Amino acid sequence: MSPRVLIIDDEPALCAGLSSFLEDEGIGVQIAASGAEALALAEQNNGLQLCILDMRLPDIDGNQLALRLHQLDPSLRFLIHTGSAAYSPPDSLQRLGISERDVFSKPLLDMGLLVDAIKRLLHD
Amino acid sequence: MKDFSSPAARVRFWNDDPRVKAIVGSAADGIIGIDTRGMIEMFNPAAEKLFGYNADDVIGRNVKYLAAPEYQRDHDQYLRNYLESATAKVIGIGREVKGQRKDGSLFPMYLSVGEIKIDGFHGFVGIAHDLSALHAARQQLAVTGELLQNIIDSMPSIIIGVDAEGHITHWNQLAAAEPRLAQPLEVGQRIDQCYPHLTNQLSRIETAILEQRTLVSQRISVPRDGEVGYVDVMVYPLAQGASAGAVIRIDDITERVRIEEMMIQTEKMMSVGGLAAGMAHEINNPLGIIAQGCQNLTRRLSAELPQNRQLADELGLDLALVERYMEQRGIHRFIDGISEGVARASQIIADMLTYSRRSASSFEPTSLVGLVETTLRLASHDYDLKRNYDFRKIRVLREVALSDDEIWCDRTAIEQVLLNLIRNAAQAMSRGEQQRTPQLTIRLSDDGPYIRVELADNGPGMDGETRKRIFEPFFTTKPVGEGTGLGLSVAYFIVHEQHRGSLRVESAPGRGSCFVMRLPRAPHTSSSQEASS
Ligand SMILES: Nc1ncnc2c1ncn2[C@@H]1O[C@H](COP(=O)(O)OP(=O)(O)O)[C@@H](O)[C@H]1O
Numbered sequence: 001m002s003p004r005v006l007i008i009d010d011e012p013a014l015c016a017g018l019s020s021f022l023e024d025e026g027i028g029v030q031i032a033a034s035g036a037e038a039l040a041l042a043e044q045n046n047g048l049q050l051c052i053l054d055m056r057l058p059d060i061d062g063n064q065l066a067l068r069l070h071q072l073d074p075s076l077r078f079l080i081h082t083g084s085a086a087y088s089p090p091d092s093l094q095r096l097g098i099s100e101r102d103v104f105s106k107p108l109l110d111m112g113l114l115v116d117a118i119k120r121l122l123h124d
Numbered sequence: 125m126k127d128f129s130s131p132a133a134r135v136r137f138w139n140d141d142p143r144v145k146a147i148v149g150s151a152a153d154g155i156i157g158i159d160t161r162g163m164i165e166m167f168n169p170a171a172e173k174l175f176g177y178n179a180d181d182v183i184g185r186n187v188k189y190l191a192a193p194e195y196q197r198d199h200d201q202y203l204r205n206y207l208e209s210a211t212a213k214v215i216g217i218g219r220e221v222k223g224q225r226k227d228g229s230l231f232p233m234y235l236s237v238g239e240i241k242i243d244g245f246h247g248f249v250g251i252a253h254d255l256s257a258l259h260a261a262r263q264q265l266a267v268t269g270e271l272l273q274n275i276i277d278s279m280p281s282i283i284i285g286v287d288a289e290g291h292i293t294h295w296n297q298l299a300a301a302e303p304r305l306a307q308p309l310e311v312g313q314r315i316d317q318c319y320p321h322l323t324n325q326l327s328r329i330e331t332a333i334l335e336q337r338t339l340v341s342q343r344i345s346v347p348r349d350g351e352v353g354y355v356d357v358m359v360y361p362l363a364q365g366a367s368a369g370a371v372i373r374i375d376d377i378t379e380r381v382r383i384e385e386m387m388i389q390t391e392k393m394m395s396v397g398g399l400a401a402g403m404a405h406e407i408n409n410p411l412g413i414i415a416q417g418c419q420n421l422t423r424r425l426s427a428e429l430p431q432n433r434q435l436a437d438e439l440g441l442d443l444a445l446v447e448r449y450m451e452q453r454g455i456h457r458f459i460d461g462i463s464e465g466v467a468r469a470s471q472i473i474a475d476m477l478t479y480s481r482r483s484a485s486s487f488e489p490t491s492l493v494g495l496v497e498t499t500l501r502l503a504s505h506d507y508d509l510k511r512n513y514d515f516r517k518i519r520v521l522r523e524v525a526l527s528d529d530e531i532w533c534d535r536t537a538i539e540q541v542l543l544n545l546i547r548n549a550a551q552a553m554s555r556g557e558q559q560r561t562p563q564l565t566i567r568l569s570d571d572g573p574y575i576r577v578e579l580a581d582n583g584p585g586m587d588g589e590t591r592k593r594i595f596e597p598f599f600t601t602k603p604v605g606e607g608t609g610l611g612l613s614v615a616y617f618i619v620h621e622q623h624r625g626s627l628r629v630e631s632a633p634g635r636g637s638c639f640v641m642r643l644p645r646a647p648h649t650s651s652s653q654e655a656s657s
Contacts, residue, residue, distance in 0.1 A: 011409050017416030024423060024431060056405055083405035083412075086477065107411035107470050109463070111419050 003122050004028045004047050008038045008065070009054040009081070014106075018052065018081075021111045027118065035060030035068075042072045049075075049122055052114070055082040063090055070096050077121040079114065081106065128245045134159065137245050138166035154233075154252035157240075158187045162203055165247065174233070174254055176226035187250070192222035192230050215239055215248065223252060231256045282374035285362075288333050290315045290326045293369060304346065315372070321346045322372070325357060329370045332359040343381070352588070353378040386620070389595055393617050396597050397479025404473050411473075415466045418459050425450060468608075475610040479597075479617050486534055487647055492575055493529045496522075496566060499542040503550065515550055523567040531575055532647040533623055541615040541627075545579045545639050548611060551602075552583035552637065573644055574625065580638040585631045594629065619643070 005022060007015050010033050019029040030048070032038035035057050042048060051069060055062030066078050078096065080089065080103045087105075089098045102121075104114055128134050138157045139145055148155050148166070154174040157166030164187050167179035175182075175190055182190070188199035205211045214221070218236030225231065232255040240247050276283050276296040285294030292313050300309050306320050307313070316323040325341070332339045339359045345352050358373045423429055427436075427443040436443045450456060504515045546564065553562035560582055567578040586594070586601075593599045595616040600609030619627040624644055631637035 011413070013413045014409060014416065017413055017420055020420045021416065021423070024420075024429060083408035084401075086480075106408040107413075107415040107466055109415050109467055109470070111416060 003118065004030070004049050005118060006030045006032060006038060006041060006048050006051045008032045008035070008051055008057065010034060010058050011054075018108075018111065018114075022115065022118075025115050027115075034058050035065045038065060039068060039072070042069050042076070045073070048073070050077040050079065050118060052079045052081050055080065055084065055087060063093055066093055066096065066098070078102065079104065079117055079121070081108070081114075126243050126245070134165055134245070134247070137247075151251075154250075154254075156187060156190070156250045156252065157247060158250070159247050160203065160207060162187045162199060166249075171252065174225075174252060175223065181226075190223055192224050195221060214250075218251075220255065232259045279373075280375075282372075282376075284309075284315060284372045284374075285369060286315050286329060286372060287367075287369040288330065290329050292318065299374075304348075322357070322374075325359065325372065328359050329372070332361040332370050333368055336361050343377070348376075348378055354381045386595075389613070389616065390621060393479040393597055393613055393621075396476050400473060400476030401480040404477055407473055408470065411466050411470055414462060415470075418463045418466070421459055422456070425455075468605075472608055472610060475608070475614050476597075478614050487532050488535065489530050490533050490535050490538070491529050492531050492568060492577070492643075493524060493526070495535065495539060496542060496568070496577075499539050499546060500566075502539070502543055503546045514554070518550055518553065518562045518564055521563065521565045523565065523569075525567075525569045526575065527570055528645075529568065529575070531643050531645045533643060534618075537618045537622060538643070541618050541641070542577075542579075544611040544615045545641075549579060549581035549583060549637070553581050555584060571642055573646065574642040575645060577641040577643065578638055579641075580636060582636040585633050585635045585637050587633050591629060591631055595627075 005027055007018050007022075007029060009015050009018075009031075012033065015031045015033070019031060022029050030041060032041055036059055038051070051066070053062050053066060057065065060068075062080070062082070069076055069078075078093075078098050080087065080098065082103065083106045087103060088100060089103065102117065104117075108114060126133070128137060148168045151168060151170055154171030155166070155168040156164060156171050158164055164182045164185055167177070167182050171177075172179055186199075188196045191199065202213050206213075206215050213219075214235055215237045216239065218234055220232060221235050222230050223233045223235075234253040234255055235250055236253075237248050237250045240249055273296075276294070277298075279296060279298070282299045282302055283294075283296045284292060284299050286292055292309060292311060292315055295309050302319070304321065305318050307318055309318050314326075315329075316326060321344070328339045328341070338361070341357045343354050344357055346355055347353065354377050356375045356377055358375075360371045360373065362369045362371065424432060425446065426432060427447055433443060435441075436446075500520060549564050550562070553564075563582045565578070565580040567576075567580070569576045569578075590601060594612050596609070597613040598609040599613075600607035602609075616627050619625045619641055625642050627639065627641045629637055629639050
């Protein structure tokens with residue numbers, strides 16, 4: 001079964017670019033434009049394995065969202081894709097196993113690195 | 125001729141005439157009569173008071189015991205010399221000597237000695253004028269003068285006293301040490317002859333005295349070590365009268381002006397940083413869209429991806445032909461160009477974001493020598509075809525004189541600073557018609573609680589205008605696309621704001637550039653920093 005990844009970002013063009021690249025890699029992709037949408041999708045429990053998470057969403061702070069998603073499904077893994085250069089995961093997220101190397105700054109000049117990280121996390 | 129061979133006759137000579145006796149007795153100065161061997165024969169009341177002896181105590185004794193010990197030894201010789209060859213030390217003239225009182229205390233006196241030779245009588249008369257009071261006054265004056273001089277010497281300003289015409293009357297140490305002096309200070313010299321840059325103060329001196337008010341000229345630019353320095357000049361009028369004049373005070377405020385300028389720089393950077401922090405997110409998103417778009421374009425136009433081949437087959441499209449078409453029309457060049465543009469733009473945003481972080485994130489003990497070596501290695505890989513410099517052509521000299529090379533710093537940030545300085549030097553040295561072998565000297569030395577890092581290149585250097593502005597954000601002399609003008613301002617910010625060190629440059633056209641960085645060895649917290657500084 002191909003891995004299932006949820007891209008959470010309120011910028012549609014960015015989601016489109018990312019999902020195209022991941023699909024070409026044979027990765028199944030879903031998209032959520034807000035925290036509410038992401039939570040709804042996770043609740044359906046349709047085999048999501050990993051979330052690519054923007055930190056600045058219209059309805060909820062990215063850190064909060066990660067914690068809520070984790071509560072819904074503790075097996076979910078996370079990659080952070082953020083526009084603020086100085087981001088580093090707070091303790092609450094580090095406890096979920098999210099570390100500096102799971103953080104990717106926009107603009108993502110090489111999406112190949114993101115693909116590598118997805119493979120790393122899902123094959124652990 | 126009378127006979128003065130008997131002592132009684134000689135005593136009579138001194139005392140017989142009542143009028144002479146009255147004069148001698150009422151004189152305010154000590155008057156002492158002696159014979160040719162120096163024996164005292166007459167001692168007036170003033171002498172009694174001066175030396176503390178009664179006349180009866182001293183009459184018949186040698187006069188030399190009234191002098192300070194250092195005069196006593198040679199006294200007999202004086203008299204003999206005078207009698208034999210008429211060489212006079214005091215006789216017939218007078219001089220200042222030291223007397224000795226009965227209690228052994230010494231005092232200054234003016235002693236004049238006359239010779240008496242009449243009617244067969246031969247002797248000398250000495251008149252002793254007490255100089256104690258005069259000496260005390262003189263000494264008081266000297267002490268006061270010295271005190272005043274000390275006071276004006278201890279002032280942290282140049283202080284020069286002038287008369288109404290601007291002729292120098294006084295000055296303090298700082299004034300004499302002033303390196304801009306056209307000629308040594310001298311009383312009576314006009315002030316502008318010694319300080320040419322004060323020429324236009326002459327009329328102000330006059331005004332200050334005439335109107336009895338202080339005149340202040342601020343931020344006058346003056347030459348200083350081949351650069352521009354700044355001084356404040358104040359003219360204080362002295363109270364009018366016989367000694368009408370003024371005091372000129374000059375304060376060197378170059379350092380203050382420089383700090384102010386640097387603070388303005390920092391302010392600018394902080395506001396750029398604040399702006400960048402606010403808009404980074406907004407800009408990074410569209411940049412992400414462009415960057416990802418380029419990557420998808422490249423990949424989806426390639427014949428290697430199975431999905432591409434499958435769709436092409438379905439559509440009856442020859443992908444190999446498409447690739448050849450793109451090759452010949454240079455499509456990939458455009459796409460690469462776009463990617464590169466994005467990379468550059470995102471670097472600019474990242475640089476600007478540095479200014480929004482006053483403190484660096486991760487300080488750790490670091491070997492500075494190691495850090496320099498790592499950076500040199502990085503720089504040597506970073507030969508850049510487009511900017512056409514080749515680091516391998518540069519001779520790198522290292523001069524390390526450190527007791528201990530460990531400092532507390534943010535490794536990556538200081539590496540970024542060093543890399544920036546080294547790159548700039550390399551670019552500068554490869555620019556233009558440089559004849560010499562490009563040479564970069566890196567010096568590390570102790571500097572109190574700091575480590576001093578100097579990076580000196582033998583490139584073209586820079587003129588004063590450039591030098592003044594290099595730490596400004598976005599100041600560059602390089603063509604668009606080659607320089608953003610952020611490198612040095614970011615370096616400045618990292619060193620000053622994040623590490624509480626300092627970064628400055630010494631440079632002149634044709635003389636290369638030397639960047640001097642000082643980094644504190646020990647960690648700082650913002651509060652302990654306040655306390656220790
Ligand atoms: N070693 C050097 N020799 C001569 N000029 C220099 C040197 N380093 C920096 N400069 C000058 O300072 C300017 C600003 O440098 P910097 O802030 O690093 O921006 P950039 O390198 O992008 O121009 C440069 O454009 C150059 O004119």
